[in-house]
Amino acid sequence: MNTRVVPAVDLGHQYADDLPELALPWQAAEVPEPRPLVLNDALASDLGLDPDWLRTADGVGLLTGTRVPEGATPVAQAYAGHQFGGYSPRLGDGRALLLGELGDGEGRLRDLHLKGSGRTPFSRGGDGYAAVGPMLREYVISEAMHALGIPTTRSLAVVATGREVHREVVLPGAVLARVASSHLRVGTFQYARATDDLDLLRRLADHAIARHHPEAADAEQPHLALFEAVVAAQASLVAQWMLVGFVHGVMNTDNMTISGETIDYGPCAFIDAFDPATVFSSIDTGGRYAYGNQPVVAEWNLARFAEALLPLLADEQDDAVALAVASLEKFRDLYSDAWKAGMHAKLGLPEGLADAVTSALVADLVTLMRDNHVDHTSFFRGLGDAARGDAAPARGLVLDLAAYDAWAERWLALSPDAAAMDRVNPAYVPRNHLVEEALAAGTDGDLAPLNQLLDVLSQPYDVRPGQERFAEPAPESFGTGYQTFCGT
Ligand code: AMP
Ligand code: MG
Numbered sequence: 001m002n003t004r005v006v007p008a009v010d011l012g013h014q015y016a017d018d019l020p021e022l023a024l025p026w027q028a029a030e031v032p033e034p035r036p037l038v039l040n041d042a043l044a045s046d047l048g049l050d051p052d053w054l055r056t057a058d059g060v061g062l063l064t065g066t067r068v069p070e071g072a073t074p075v076a077q078a079y080a081g082h083q084f085g086g087y088s089p090r091l092g093d094g095r096a097l098l099l100g101e102l103g104d105g106e107g108r109l110r111d112l113h114l115k116g117s118g119r120t121p122f123s124r125g126g127d128g129y130a131a132v133g134p135m136l137r138e139y140v141i142s143e144a145m146h147a148l149g150i151p152t153t154r155s156l157a158v159v160a161t162g163r164e165v166h167r168e169v170v171l172p173g174a175v176l177a178r179v180a181s182s183h184l185r186v187g188t189f190q191y192a193r194a195t196d197d198l199d200l201l202r203r204l205a206d207h208a209i210a211r212h213h214p215e216a217a218d219a220e221q222p223h224l225a226l227f228e229a230v231v232a233a234q235a236s237l238v239a240q241w242m243l244v245g246f247v248h249g250v251m252n253t254d255n256m257t258i259s260g261e262t263i264d265y266g267p268c269a270f271i272d273a274f275d276p277a278t279v280f281s282s283i284d285t286g287g288r289y290a291y292g293n294q295p296v297v298a299e300w301n302l303a304r305f306a307e308a309l310l311p312l313l314a315d316e317q318d319d320a321v322a323l324a325v326a327s328l329e330k331f332r333d334l335y336s337d338a339w340k341a342g343m344h345a346k347l348g349l350p351e352g353l354a355d356a357v358t359s360a361l362v363a364d365l366v367t368l369m370r371d372n373h374v375d376h377t378s379f380f381r382g383l384g385d386a387a388r389g390d391a392a393p394a395r396g397l398v399l400d401l402a403a404y405d406a407w408a409e410r411w412l413a414l415s416p417d418a419a420a421m422d423r424v425n426p427a428y429v430p431r432n433h434l435v436e437e438a439l440a441a442g443t444d445g446d447l448a449p450l451n452q453l454l455d456v457l458s459q460p461y462d463v464r465p466g467q468e469r470f471a472e473p474a475p476e477s478f479g480t481g482y483q484t485f486c487g488t
Helices: 014-018 041-046 057-064 132-148 186-194 198-212 214-218 222-244 291-313 317-328 330-346 355-372 376-387 401-412 418-422 432-443 448-457
Strands: 004-006 023-025 035-039 067-069 075-077 081-083 086-088 096-103 109-115 154-166 170-180
Touching (some): 014 096, 014 198, 035 057, 035 132, 035 448, 041 154, 081 186, 132 170, 132 432, 132 448, 198 222, 198 291, 222 291, 222 317, 222 330, 291 330, 317 330, 330 355, 330 418, 376 401
Antiparallel strands (some): 023 075, 035 154, 075 096, 081 086, 109 170
């Protein structure tokens, strides 16, 4: 083993201590030629890690798992999951490791986790590795989501390994170091439930409460309160995805967190032309995870979470089911309230409007956007200009001008607040053609386009003169029918 000891970092192992049945001690694969491609200095500092030290051999060793601090216990985490509706009893970290936990600036535990760090007992047929392109993709999109204010895992670094990774073609390998408030998934509970070990399930639920939803501990029924807290967190999260045009692409139950953070950026992408049926992932042929299906899928996944929790909710199964159903029923209102409040803000509407007025205005807007396939990001940003008296940017995206004019007249009569709109309608999102361009260059060793893109996306609400191309829809040469691929 090449694992040497890094003394500078204090990595906790609370997950491994609390839940040894779900944590297989394991080591990262050797890295032939480590080369950091991108490193998140601000995030490192938040975590008490010196960015300069992270660039040393010891630091890069930590970021690839090849030199871990004394006392750390890297583990592969066990989980199950429904993938495209079919249950897999044993997934787990097949190419990932939890190195341990760090405290952030606010005293919360944050997982330091690697992706692409080699085979584990959960690898099944996989090689345990990851390629540079998909890891840079997770870095860009997760950091963009964070800057947009959407709960997400963060990316600390991507280190090229110097190893060839064999997919359809040979690709350069990389390890992503990511940070999350935890890696507990709906699939983690499904795995624990399937062991029939009630004590394990209870310890897992209590670990989740302590880490993510501490207020549930004081509830009359803490485990039911945990369920309701996750229902609320996911309703809010998915509403935020919808409001910004994000398509996760692979909402399997193993890719849904208990914390309410977005996780596992694989074939995800932002919509350009507004269409609820939008699917990017090459393997999602049935459109199960289409843009417009995401709220329904989230509710389906939460039902699977409820099933896993049933033995903790009541002694009699019928009682437990009744409780779970009543709690899950809250999802729809929570989701639609969050979405409506978000649309209200995106349209800069004043407080105190009659619900019927807002609802009709929003419903007609959605129809207008869908019928005209308008660019989602540019259109909402352009409505801010329209609120200031310059109709051209938004109106220019609509084919049916009469329909736009009729809708805009009703909306403008409500005196929308343009400045408030600019704070919630991003000018910049990681548009597909920009991401592809940056990843292609990065894979070829030119990191300048990636760094420039990261810079613009770090302040998505602030228009920067001279950076217009980052706000524009894809050129026609990019074509339609953009496809993304799972990061395997
Ligand atoms: P994902 O699509 O990344 O959410 O992964 C789904 C499951 O497949 C997880 O259990 C992963 O650990 C596993 N997996 C994905 N890619 C690989 C790989 N290259 N080697 C081993 N396991 C993998
Ligand atoms: Mg996953």
